[in-house]
Amino acid sequence: MSRILIRNGEVVTAVDRYRGDVLIEDAKISLIGASLADIQADKVIDASGKYVLPGGIDVHTHLDMPFGGTTSADDFESGTIAAAFGGTTSIVDFAIQYKGQTLHHAWETWMKKAERRAVIDYGFHMIMTDLNDQTELEMDALVRQGVTSFKLFMAYRGIFMLDDGSIFRALLRTGQNGGTICMHAENGDVIDVLVQRALAQGRTAPKYHALTRPARAEAEATHRAIALAEIAEVPVYIVHLSAAEALEMVTEARDRGLPAYAETCPQYLFLSYDNYEEPGFDGAKYVMSPPLREKATQAELWRGLAFNDLQCISTDHCPFCMKEQKELGRTDFSKIPNGAPGIETRMSLVYDGGVREGRISLNRFVELTSTSPARIFGLFPRKGTIAPGSDADIVVFDPNRAITLSARTLHMKVDYNPYEGRQVTGAADTVLSRGRVVIENGTFVGRPGSGSFLKRATRS
Numbered sequence: 417m418s419r420i421l422i423r424n425g426e427v428v429t430a431v432d433r434y435r436g437d438v439l440i441e442d443a444k445i446s447l448i449g450a451s452l453a454d455i456q457a458d459k460v461i462d463a464s465g466k467y468v469l470p471g472g473i474d475v476h477t478h479l480d481m482p483f484g485g486t487t488s489a490d491d492f493e494s495g496t497i498a499a500a501f502g503g504t505t506s507i508v509d510f511a512i513q514y515k516g517q518t519l520h521h522a523w524e525t526w527m528k529k530a531e532r533r534a535v536i537d538y539g540f541h542m543i544m545t546d547l548n549d550q551t552e553l554e555m556d557a558l559v560r561q562g563v564t565s566f567k568l569f570m571a572y573r574g575i576f577m578l579d580d581g582s583i584f585r586a587l588l589r590t591g592q593n594g595g596t597i598c599m600h601a602e603n604g605d606v607i608d609v610l611v612q613r614a615l616a617q618g619r620t621a622p623k624y625h626a627l628t629r630p631a632r633a634e635a636e637a638t639h640r641a642i643a644l645a646e647i648a649e650v651p652v653y654i655v656h657l658s659a660a661e662a663l664e665m666v667t668e669a670r671d672r673g674l675p676a677y678a679e680t681c682p683q684y685l686f687l688s689y690d691n692y693e694e695p696g697f698d699g700a701k702y703v704m705s706p707p708l709r710e711k712a713t714q715a716e717l718w719r720g721l722a723f724n725d726l727q728c729i730s731t732d733h734c735p736f737c738m739k740e741q742k743e744l745g746r747t748d749f750s751k752i753p754n755g756a757p758g759i760e761t762r763m764s765l766v767y768d769g770g771v772r773e774g775r776i777s778l779n780r781f782v783e784l785t786s787t788s789p790a791r792i793f794g795l796f797p798r799k800g801t802i803a804p805g806s807d808a809d810i811v812v813f814d815p816n817r818a819i820t821l822s823a824r825t826l827h828m829k830v831d832y833n834p835y836e837g838r839q840v841t842g843a844a845d846t847v848l849s850r851g852r853v854v855i856e857n858g859t860f861v862g863r864p865g866s867g868s869f870l871k872r873a874t875r876s
C-alpha cells in the first residue's frame with residue numbers, strides 16, 4: 417500500500433475550512449486529523465500556507481472533437497495534462513451521436529479517444545442528434561453504464577439541432593431512467609436567419625458572429641427548455657449560460673421551485689463583446705456559442721453564482737488554433753470554428769476574480785468548481801469533497817502565487833490564449849488524481865492512460 421501524507425495545509429471544502437493533515441492510502445483519502453505527524457508515509461507533501469482543495473471538476477469539455485471540418489486542438493492527453501496543471505482532476509466530456517448512429521457506437525468511439533491518453537478521470541455526456549424509438553431505448557442502457565446525462569441542442573439545424581418534440585421525448589425518458597438532460601439553449605432558426613442576412617449584406621467579420629446571436633435568442637430557448645422540462649416533470653441543466661436575460665429565466669424558474677440548473681464559464685465572467693472589436697481577424701479568438709456579451713452582464717452572472725441561481729462553473733474548453741483552424745472563417749464569420757481554450761485557466765481565474773475580488777467566498781469557490789458539479793452529475797461523494805473514503809483527488813493550491821496567463825507558458829495545444837498577459841494570483845502547486853501525484857512543482861509527473869472512465873450515478 418502506498419501512503420501519502422499532506423501536512424500543515426488549510427483544508428477547504430464547500431462547507432469546511434480548518435488546519436489539518438490528510439492521509440491518502442492508495443487511491444483514497446483514509447484519515448484526516450489536526451495532526452497526523454506520527455504516521456509513517458512514503459511521501460510527505462508540505463502544504464504550509466496553502467489550501468488543500470478537492471480537485472476541480474470540469475463538466476463541459478470538448479477534447480478531440482470534430483467541428484466544422486476540423487478537430488479541436490487538444491486530445492485527451494494534452495487536454496487532461498493541461499487540466500491537471502490548472503487544478504482540475506475530473507472532466508465530463510461529450511460523446512457525439514451523429515445521425516443514423518447508435519448511442520453505443522458514439523460512446524465506444526469516445527472511450528477509444530480517451531483510453532491510454534487521459535491522465536485524470538473522465539466521464540461522458542451523450543450528445544443526441546437523432547432521437548427515434550431505438551435511441552430512446554438506448555438511453556436507458558447508457559444510463560446503466562454510467563453515462564447518465566444527455567446533451568441536446570436547440571441550435572445548429574441540420575447538424576446537432578433537435579425539434580421540440582424530440583427534446584420533450586428525451587426529457588420524458590429521463591423521468592424514467594434517472595438521467596439528466598443538458599441543454600444548449602439558443603434559438604437556432606432565428607440565428608440562422610440573422611446569419612444569412614448579415615452575410616448577404618457583406619458583414620463577414622468575426623464580430624458578426626456575436627451580433628447574429630442575440631441575448632434574447634438565448635433567453636427564449638432557455639425559457640422553452642425549462643418549460644418543456646416542467647411539463648415533463650424532470651430537471652434540466654442549461655449549459656454555458658452567458659446572457660443576463662437567460663439567467664432571469666433560470667432565476668424565475670428556481671423561484672417557483674423548479675429543478676432548473678445552469679452553469680456559466682470563465683469567458684463570460686472575464687471577457688466581453690469588446691473583444692470582438694480587436695483589430696484585424698483577432699476577434700475570431702473569441703468566436704464561441706453563445707458569444708461573449710456586454711460587459712455589464714458579468715456582474716449579473718457573478719450575482720447568479722453568489723446566490724445559487726447558477727450552480728457550476730465549467731469551461732466549454734474547445735480550442736482551435738488561429739492558424740489553419742480559426743482562419744477557415746477569414747472571409748465568413750459563420751465558418752470560424754466555434755470554441756476557445758479554458759480547461760487550464762478556470763481555477764486560477766475564478767479564484768482571482770471571484771474569491772480575491774470578494775465576489776464569492778472560498779467555500780463557494782470550491783462548491784462551484786468541484787462539489788456542485790459532482791452532485792449534479794452523479795460523482796458525489798466519491799469526488800467533489802475531501803472526506804475519508806473519497807477519491808484522493810486533491811489540489812494543493814497556493815493562494816499567493818501570481819502567474820501570467822500566456823499561450824507560451826500554458827499547456828493547452830493552441831496558438832493563442834484569450835487571456836494573454838493577464839495576471840492572476842492563486843494557482844495549483846501539487847495535484848493528485850486518485851492518490852497519484854500528477855503535477856509537482858510545476859512539472860507533469862503523471863502517466864498518459866492512468867485516468868479512468870467515471871461510471872456516474874443517476875439522480876437520487
Ligand SMILES: [Zn+2]
Pocket residue numbers: 476478732734
Ligand atoms: Zn460545449
